[in-house]
Structure formats: structure tokens, C-alpha cells
Amino acid sequence: MKRTLFIISFVFLAIFLIFPLGYIFSHGFSAKGVFSLQIFKSLASNYLIRESVTNSFLLGFLAVIFTTIIGFPLAFLFYRYEFPAKNALRILFFLPMIVSPFVGAIGMRQILSRFGSVNLILMKLGILHYPVSWLGSGFWGILILETLHLYPIMFLNISATLNNFDTSCEEASYSLGATFWQTFRKITFPLLLPGYFAASSIIFIWALTDLGTPLVFEFPKLISVQIFQALTNININPMGYGLVIIVIVLTLVLFTFTKRYIEKTPYVTQKSSLRFQITQLQGKKLILAYAGMFFLLFLSLIPHISIILTSFSEKWFFSILPQDYSTRFYQTVFTHPLTKTGIFNSLFYSTLSTLLTICLGFSIGFVLARTKFKGRGLLDILSMLPLVIPGIIIAFGYFTAFSGITFSFLGRTFSFSNTILDPRYNPILLLIISYSIRRLPYLVRTTYSSFQQLNENLEEASYNLGANHFTTFRRITLPLISPGLFAGGILVFAFSMLEVSSTLILAYKEKFFPISKVIYTLAGRITDGPYVASALGVLGMILIGISFAIASKIVSKRIGEFFRIG
Amino acid sequence: MSKTILVCENIWKSFGSTEVLKNINFEVQEGEIFFLLGPSGCGKTTLLRILSGFCEPDKGKIILDGKDITDLSANKRNIGMVFQNYALWPHMNVWENVAYGLKVRKASGKNIQESVEKILNITQLLSHKDKFPNQLSGGQQQRVALSRALVTEPKILLLDEPLSNLDAKLRDQMREEIKKIQKAIGITMIYVTHDQKEALTLGNRIAVIDNGEIIQTGTPFNLYFEPKNRFVASFIGTMNFLKAKVTDVKNDSIELDTSEGKMLSSKKEGVKKGDEIEIGFRPEIPVIKEGNVNNITGKISEIEYGGEIVKLKINTTKNNSFIVNILAGKEKGLKRADTITFSISSSDIVIFKK
Ligand SMILES: Nc1ncnc2c1ncn2[C@@H]1O[C@H](COP(=O)(O)OP(=O)(O)O)[C@@H](O)[C@H]1O
Numbered sequence: 001m002k003r004t005l006f007i008i009s010f011v012f013l014a015i016f017l018i019f020p021l022g023y024i025f026s027h028g029f030s031a032k033g034v035f036s037l038q039i040f041k042s043l044a045s046n047y048l049i050r051e052s053v054t055n056s057f058l059l060g061f062l063a064v065i066f067t068t069i070i071g072f073p074l075a076f077l078f079y080r081y082e083f084p085a086k087n088a089l090r091i092l093f094f095l096p097m098i099v100s101p102f103v104g105a106i107g108m109r110q111i112l113s114r115f116g117s118v119n120l121i122l123m124k125l126g127i128l129h130y131p132v133s134w135l136g137s138g139f140w141g142i143l144i145l146e147t148l149h150l151y152p153i154m155f156l157n158i159s160a161t162l163n164n165f166d167t168s169c170e171e172a173s174y175s176l177g178a179t180f181w182q183t184f185r186k187i188t189f190p191l192l193l194p195g196y197f198a199a200s201s202i203i204f205i206w207a208l209t210d211l212g213t214p215l216v217f218e219f220p221k222l223i224s225v226q227i228f229q230a231l232t233n234i235n236i237n238p239m240g241y242g243l244v245i246i247v248i249v250l251t252l253v254l255f256t257f258t259k260r261y262i263e264k265t266p267y268v269t270q271k272s273s274l275r276f277q278i279t280q281l282q283g284k285k286l287i288l289a290y291a292g293m294f295f296l297l298f299l300s301l302i303p304h305i306s307i308i309l310t311s312f313s314e315k316w317f318f319s320i321l322p323q324d325y326s327t328r329f330y331q332t333v334f335t336h337p338l339t340k341t342g343i344f345n346s347l348f349y350s351t352l353s354t355l356l357t358i359c360l361g362f363s364i365g366f367v368l369a370r371t372k373f374k375g376r377g378l379l380d381i382l383s384m385l386p387l388v389i390p391g392i393i394i395a396f397g398y399f400t401a402f403s404g405i406t407f408s409f410l411g412r413t414f415s416f417s418n419t420i421l422d423p424r425y426n427p428i429l430l431l432i433i434s435y436s437i438r439r440l441p442y443l444v445r446t447t448y449s450s451f452q453q454l455n456e457n458l459e460e461a462s463y464n465l466g467a468n469h470f471t472t473f474r475r476i477t478l479p480l481i482s483p484g485l486f487a488g489g490i491l492v493f494a495f496s497m498l499e500v501s502s503t504l505i506l507a508y509k510e511k512f513f514p515i516s517k518v519i520y521t522l523a524g525r526i527t528d529g530p531y532v533a534s535a536l537g538v539l540g541m542i543l544i545g546i547s548f549a550i551a552s553k554i555v556s557k558r559i560g561e562f563f564r565i566g
Numbered sequence: 567m568s569k570t571i572l573v574c575e576n577i578w579k580s581f582g583s584t585e586v587l588k589n590i591n592f593e594v595q596e597g598e599i600f601f602l603l604g605p606s607g608c609g610k611t612t613l614l615r616i617l618s619g620f621c622e623p624d625k626g627k628i629i630l631d632g633k634d635i636t637d638l639s640a641n642k643r644n645i646g647m648v649f650q651n652y653a654l655w656p657h658m659n660v661w662e663n664v665a666y667g668l669k670v671r672k673a674s675g676k677n678i679q680e681s682v683e684k685i686l687n688i689t690q691l692l693s694h695k696d697k698f699p700n701q702l703s704g705g706q707q708q709r710v711a712l713s714r715a716l717v718t719e720p721k722i723l724l725l726d727e728p729l730s731n732l733d734a735k736l737r738d739q740m741r742e743e744i745k746k747i748q749k750a751i752g753i754t755m756i757y758v759t760h761d762q763k764e765a766l767t768l769g770n771r772i773a774v775i776d777n778g779e780i781i782q783t784g785t786p787f788n789l790y791f792e793p794k795n796r797f798v799a800s801f802i803g804t805m806n807f808l809k810a811k812v813t814d815v816k817n818d819s820i821e822l823d824t825s826e827g828k829m830l831s832s833k834k835e836g837v838k839k840g841d842e843i844e845i846g847f848r849p850e851i852p853v854i855k856e857g858n859v860n861n862i863t864g865k866i867s868e869i870e871y872g873g874e875i876v877k878l879k880i881n882t883t884k885n886n887s888f889i890v891n892i893l894a895g896k897e898k899g900l901k902r903a904d905t906i907t908f909s910i911s912s913s914d915i916v917i918f919k920k
């Protein structure tokens with residue numbers, strides 16, 4: 001039984017993880033069937049590609065800087081001070097995290113466009129005399145959205161690290177005469193570095209590989225968009241493989257470095273028995289802190305607010321706020337064939353991928369925690385790999401590797417083209433698996449740590465009383481680990497509904513579109529498209545909000561793990 | 567004695583509605599080890615944090631070396647601190663940890679080199695100077711924390727339960743070590759602990775704190791033999807208690823009526839005829855023979871051997887129970903259930919007003 005689980009897990013990962021990645025590498029490093037660096041040479045000489053790579057790196061880098069500027073003070077504020085409504089505010093600051101930036105981008109476009117609200121307000125106030133093109137080429141718009149979407153990750157990681165170290169380390173520095181900045185530079189920051197590296201890596205890679213937002217802003221000079229566009233003629237022009245390899249290598253290097261760094265630094269300090277003294281914020285400082293927080297919240301919720309407004313507006317042209325309100329577009333959502341299929345598809349894919357992830361995550365976590373098979377180490381590495389492989393890469397791999405597989409074996413030819421394994425024919429299976437595999441690491445980790453915490457004696461006591469394996473599993477093991485699995489399942493479900501990159505790539509035909517791709521498609525239509533898209537986006541936000549609320553009720557502490565590595 | 571270096575005047579502090587410190591007053595003399603002794607949760611750490619500047623008092627003044635430092639920030643006070651959990655910086659080795667205070671003061675390289683070396687010599691850490699905190703034993707970490715606090719030559723050193731994280735044997739050793747280092751450097755120390763043994767063996771003077779109030783300040787001798795109330799008496803060592811009523815106040819003594827009969831005490835401050843009080847005596851005070859006054863007779867219910875001291879538990883017919891310690895060897899001939907009489911000299915009877 002255990003061995004079967006082990007083998008099934010391994011085979012699954014071999015087919016759906018190693019094979020597509022290997023496929024990418026073998027195509028990236030070959031030309032006409034032999035090893036060659038031709039692709040990379042032509043990438044290097046391609047002006048558009050060079051510019052895209054530069055832009056993407058700049059985007060990732062600036063996103064790290066900006067999220068640092070927001071995330072650090074915020075984490076310190078929440079960690080060091082007490083103020084009214086702290087918990088409610090903490091939750092609000094996580095809201096931007098749970099909505100794809102590309103949905104926000106639709107709202108942002110409405111507000112920042114040439115005749116959008118911002119320009120209209122400024123012109124009305126007489127500050128501007130003619131509209132300014134805020135979005136410019138789109139690069140800054142993307143950067144703003146990535147920043148507003150990703151700063152909670154910085155906030156979360158820095159908070160977690162702050163929580164792990166003892167404030168008396170800082171007090172010791174002050175008592176020796178150091179100033180605030182000396183203490184920050186020499187004590188606090190070095191102790192925060194591991195957490196900071198971890199957060200920065202995630203933010204860098206996520207900003208670099210986000211596909212939805214640049215597509216909405218129609219800014220093509222980014223690696224992610226180039227990869228997306230390369231797919232249309234990948235058979236003739238294999239540049240895409242090269243780009244994908246660059247991203248994979250970059251990601252692996254970054255995360256390996258971070259992980260090494262975290263492991264190497266013995267920074268877990270002994271916690272002081274006295275909880276550090278939280279200062280109550282009062283008077284001017286409190287007002288200042290509130291002002292800062294509300295400004296930030298307002299900024300980060302602008303995209304959401306404007307989506308909500310758009311979804312309820314009858315018409316919103318050349319005016320600061322919508323001219324008329326209606327719920328018409330919510331009715332459209334449930335009657336229009338495209339949105340109807342989208343909702344149905346999303347629910348269907350997400351449900352199946354949730355089930356798949358739970359089964360798979362449970363099996364692997366169980367095998368890792370409770371068996372001693374050879375190859376466990378490899379299974380561990382493989383199951384954690386998707387943590388760092390961006391969705392766009394996995395989708396690219398599936399799209400290329402599984403398109404029309406044909407191979408000969410023992411003189412017979414097997415062909416999978418026009419089967420369920422061929423994404424151009426029917427992407428359902430691969431969509432579900434790609435959703436699953438991306439969230440697999442979290443479920444593996446949840447199960448693994450549940451099993452670790454679960455004392456084996458508890459199970460042995462059951463055997464001892466005469467119960468068989470199945471009864472023990474059902475009555476003892478399962479109840480003890482199911483809360484974690486359940487919460488993980490809900491989050492997988494929410495994330496699957498959210499998934500943008502893989503969806504945009506794999507869902508090729510309209511009848512297979514899930515919600516994200518429907519929103520994307522609608523947003524591009526001129527008439528009532530954006531309104532319907534917004535309504536659908538709002539519904540998605542509500543669904544995701546509820547999922548998170550439920551999941552965090554069950555595993556309040558561990559929800560942060562979904563946004564951390566290491 | 568020498569001059570006063572620190573004065574703590576009417577310090578009050580509350581967190582929300584709970585008063586943690588109530589009117590704390592004490593003075594510390596230059597070069598002494600001053601103890602703040604009290605049970606856990608009585609406000610010792612809070613008081614230290616107020617002295618070091620990490621916590622603001624609601625009321626009161628702190629005067630260091632003649633200057634009011636109540637509003638001075640922690641990094642300008644020049645008060646050293648050894649934290650309960652040492653708070654060593656895990657990313658710096660021993661040398662860097664110790665040199666830090668001098669570096670942030672922009673001391674010259676040569677100066678740093680010399681001072682750090684000197685202090686590491688005193689604390690016997692020179693051979694470990696390249697190690698990181700997580701490579702050191704508890705006792706060594708403790709010594710790094712001491713060195714780090716001492717190297718900048720603070721006016722006064724605060725120690726918050728410095729031995730509480732060590733095991734019993736190491737604790738005795740480190741206690742001696744701290745005493746030696748203090749002697750070698752001559753630094754003034756304010757030492758916080760809940761362990762009366764540490765306070766009695768190391769302290770020049772001790773302030774006993776209960777529930778945010780200083781109950782009594784004095785030398786170990788004072789506190790032991792003249793405790794001001796039941797709390798001090800039972801927190802420091804063991805005390806036998808007996809209820810008593812003052813029947814007469816004479817020139818040099820008072821007469822008392824107790825369940826064990828008439829008693830006499832030569833302490834008489836502030837009591838008058840008719841007062842209901844409590845009297846007490848330390849277990850090592852009585853002599854096992856009938857005396858002129860203050861005789862108590864009872865049955866031995868337990869004999870406990872504890873090295874050089876033998877502890878007798880004696881129950882009287884009036885249902886009182888007393889502990890009497892005698893030197894080992896003197897218990898010969900005594901056994902359980904024997905009836906014995908012991909007496910207490912009237913000058914050794916301590917009185918506690920209700
Ligand atoms: N920052 C704080 N907020 C609220 N209560 C506190 C705080 N710090 C200490 N206390 C309370 O003050 C009392 C004294 O604490 P402390 O000074 O740590 O005592 P000790 O060091 O003697 O054990 C305790 O009851 C503790 O719970």
C-alpha cells in the first residue's frame with residue numbers, strides 16, 4: 001500500500017513535472033536535433049528580447065524596492081506598537097494579496113486612463129489643463145499594480161521574522177549607546193536578512209512572471225509576454241524555450257541561494273520570557289500612523305474599488321464617478337453564455353484540482369513522513385519544486401511538451417494527439433493538473449507536518465486495542481490531520497479560481513475558458529465587456545475572500561505559509 | 567560608606583489598570599552589589615527596564631551620579647545591562663559582540679583592541695573570541711553578555727536574573743565568577759533575582775519587593791534576623807510563627823500570651839498592651855534544653871538529615887508545629903516520637919504586627 005502510493009506519486013511527478021521541464025531544456029539547447037546554443041545566441045542579438053529582459057528585471061527589481069519601502073515600516077508598526085483596530089487593519093492589508101493584479105489592472109485602467117477619474121478630478125480642480133497619460137507605455141502601471149499586489153508578502157515575511165527574534169537584542173544595542181540607525185543597520189537588519197531575502201525572491205519572481213497585468217496594459221516588452229507570444233509559433237520559432245530556460249535558471253539560482261542563506265545563518269535567537277514591550281500609540285503619532293495606513297489602504301484598494309464601481313455602473317465615460325448605477329451586468333454574468341461557461345468551467349476545474357491536490361499531497365506527505373523508501377529525498381525535492389517554478393513556466397511546458405505526443409515503442413507507434421493529453425485538442429486535464437501541481441507543495445508540507453506532530457503512539461495505541469490499519473486510519477489518523485488538509489484544500493480551490501498565467505496559456509478555445517480568461521477576453525471588448533468583466537471579477541473577489549476567511553479560521557497561524565518559502 | 571551613585575525616587579508604573587510598581591524608593595552606593603529580590607511577577611524586570619530607559623515611569627525620578635536621567639533615552643544613560651536571556655547577537659562572534667559598544671562610540675581601533683582583550687581576559691573568553699554565540703555553553707554565553715556590558719565602563723551594571731538560565735551546578739560557579747569580576751572591576755551592580763540564596767551570598771544590600779512595593783531594604787544580616795514582616799521572614803529563609811497577645815509592656819521587654827504559654831520578647835517597638843501580634847524565631851535559634859523563659863515542649867515528628875544540619879519537626883499538644891535546626895552530631899540520642907523541650911532567648915524573638 002505504502003509502496004503503491006510512493007510509486008504513483010513518483011510517476012505522476014515524472015510525467016507532469018520532469019517531462020515538461022526536460023522537454024523545455026532539450027529543445028532549448030538544441031538545433032536540428034543536436035546540442036547547440038543557437039537559441040541563446042539569437043536571443044542575445046534580438047533587440048526586442050534584450051529590451052524585454054531588461055524591462056522585466058527592472059520591473060522585478062523595482063517591485064522589490066517598492067514593496068520594501070511599504071512593507072518594512074508596516075511590519076514594524078504592527079510589530080512594535082499597539083493601536084485601536086489593529087487586527088481589522090491587518091486583515092485589510094492582506095486584501096490586495098488575494099486578487100490577481102490583472103483584475104485590478106482593469107479597474108486601474110478605468111481610473112488612470114486619459115479621461116479617467118484622476119485626470120478629470122485634476123482638471124476640475126484646475127491643476128491640469130489637459131489630460132496626462134498616466135499609464136504611459138504601461139510599465140509604471142504594471143509596476144504600481146505589482147507593488148500593490150505584492151507588498152503583503154513583504155509585510156508577512158518581515159513580520160514573521162520580527163516575531164522570531166528577541167527585542168532584547170535591540171535593547172542590548174541601545175544600552176551600549178547605539179543610536180536607532182546604528183541599531184537598525186548593525187543588529188535589526190542583519191537579523192531580518194533571511195526573511196527579507198525570502199520575500200524579495202518571491203516578489204522578484206512573481207513580478208517578473210506575471211502575465212495577466214502586462215497583457216491588460218498592452219505592454220509587450222516583458223519576458224512573460226514574450227514567452228506567451230512565442231507560443232503561437234513555437235514550432236517555427238523556438239525562441240520561447242530559451243526565454244523559459246532563462247527564467248527557470250534565474251528562479252532556481254535565486255531560491256537556492258536564499259534557502260542556503262536561511263539554513264546557514266543561525267539566526268534563531270532565544271526568545272525572551274518577557275514579551276517585548278509593545279508601546280501604545282497615542283496622540284500625534286497615532287494620527288500619523290493612521291493617516292499613513294489609510295493612505296496606503298486607499299491606494300492598494302483603488303483597483304478593487306474601481307472594479308466594484310465599474311461593475312455596478314450603467315455607464316462610466318468621461319466622468320469622475322459612474323453616471324448611472326445598475327445591477328444589470330451581474331444579471332449578464334449569469335446569462336451570457338461566455339460567462340456562464342466560464343463560471344461552470346472554473347468551478348469544475350477547481351473542484352477536481354482540489355481533490356487531486358489533496359490526494360496527491362496527502363500521499364506524498366504520508367510517504368515522506370512515515371516511510372523509509374529509497375528515493376524519498378528525491379520525491380521531497382520534486383514535490384517542493386513547484387513552489388519556485390512560476391505558473392507560466394509550467395503552463396508553457398505543458399503546452400509544448402504535450403502537444404501531439406507521438407513515440408514508437410517496441411516497433412509500435414503511440415500517439416496522444418487529439419486525446420485528453422493534447423492541450424490544443426482539450427486542455428481540461430492539463431489545466432486541472434497544472435493548478436494542482438502548483439499548490440501541491442503546500443499540501444505536502446501541511447500533511448507532512450501534521451504527521452510529524454501526530455505522535456505515532458496514538459496510532460500504535462489503536463493497533464494495540466485491536467483495530468486494523470484501515471480503522472486506525474479512519475478513526476485516529478484522519479481526524480487528526482484533516483483540519484490542515486481541509487484548510488489547504490479550500491486555499492487550493494481559491495488559488496485555482498485565481499490562477500491566471502497557466503489559464504491564459506492553456507485554455508485555448510472559448511468553450512474551455514475558466515473565469516480568469518473570460519475576464520481577460522471581456523476586458524478587451526469595447527462595448528459592455530469591461531462592465532461584465534468587472535462584475536465577474538467582483539464575484540471572484542467575494543469567493544476568494546470567503547475561502548480565505550474560512551481557511552484562516554481553521555488554521556489561523558499557518559495561512560502565511562502559502563506566501564513563504566524556505 | 568562611599569558616595570551614592572543612583573537614586574530611585576517615588577517610582578510608579580502601571581500597565582493599563584494594574585499597578586506594577588508602587589512608590590519605589592532606594593539608593594545605591596558606589597561599588598556595591600545592590601539586590602532587588604522578589605517573587606516572579608512582582609515587577610523586578612519592569613523596574614530594571616525603567617532604570618535602563620526602556621520603559622517610562624508614570625511618576626518618579628531617577629538620579630544617576632547627581633544628574634536627573636528620568637527623561638534621558640536608553641542609549642545616552644551609560645547604564646550597562648545583562649539580559650535574562652543574554653540577548654547576544656547571533657550574527658556576530660564573541661569579539662564582535664564585545665567590541666560593538668566601543669565601535670558605536672567611535673573608539674579608536676587600538677583602544678577597542680586593548681579594552682576588548684582586557685575584558686575577555688578577565689572573563690576568560692579570549693580563547694573563544696572567534697566563536698559564535700550558538701557555539702558557546704550557557705556559562706560562556708553569560709560571560710560574553712557580562713563582558714559586552716562591562717567593556718564600555720558603564721557607571722552601573724544591571725543584571726536581570728543572570729543565572730536563571732543555567733543549571734544548578736553552573737549557577738553556583740557563575741555566582742562566584744560574578745563576584746570575582748565585580749571585585750576585579752569595582753563596578754556598581756543592581757542585581758535582580760528571585761533566588762534568596764543569590765541575594766544573601768552576593769549582596770551588600772538587598773531590597774525585598776512584593777507586589778510592586780519595596781517591603782524592606784537592608785543588609786543580608788538585617789533581613790535575616792530582623793525581617794519587617796511575615797513576607798520578608800518567609801521569603802528569606804524559614805521562620806517559625808506563633809500567634810500572641812501582648813499582656814504587658816515593661817521597660818526592656820514585653821510579656822506575651824500564646825497557646826504555648828507565657829513568652830517574653832525583648833523587642834517591643836510600637837506595640838502596646840492588648841495588641842494581637844505574631845512572633846517568630848528562626849529554626850537555628852532554639853537550644854534543646856529547658857531555659858529560664860520561652861520553653862516549648864513537643865514531640866519529634868520527623869528528623870531530616872541535610873548535611874551539616876539536622877532538621878527536627880516538632881509538634882506540640884496545642885497543634886503547633888515548629889522546625890528546629892541543630893548541628894549534625896547533636897541529634898544523637900534523639901529519635902522520632904521523643905518528647906523534647908527547647909527554649910528561645912527572649913532577644914531572639916522577632917515580633918510582627920498584624
Ligand atoms: N508591557 C506590559 N504590559 C502589561 N503588563 C506587563 C507588561 N510588562 C510586565 N507586565 C506585568 O507586570 C507585572 C510585573 O512584571 P515583571 O516586571 O516582568 O515581573 P518580574 O520580572 O518580577 O517577574 C507582571 O504581572 C506582568 O504581567
Ligand SMILES: [Mg+2]
Nearest residue numbers: 610611612727
Ligand atoms: Mg523578570
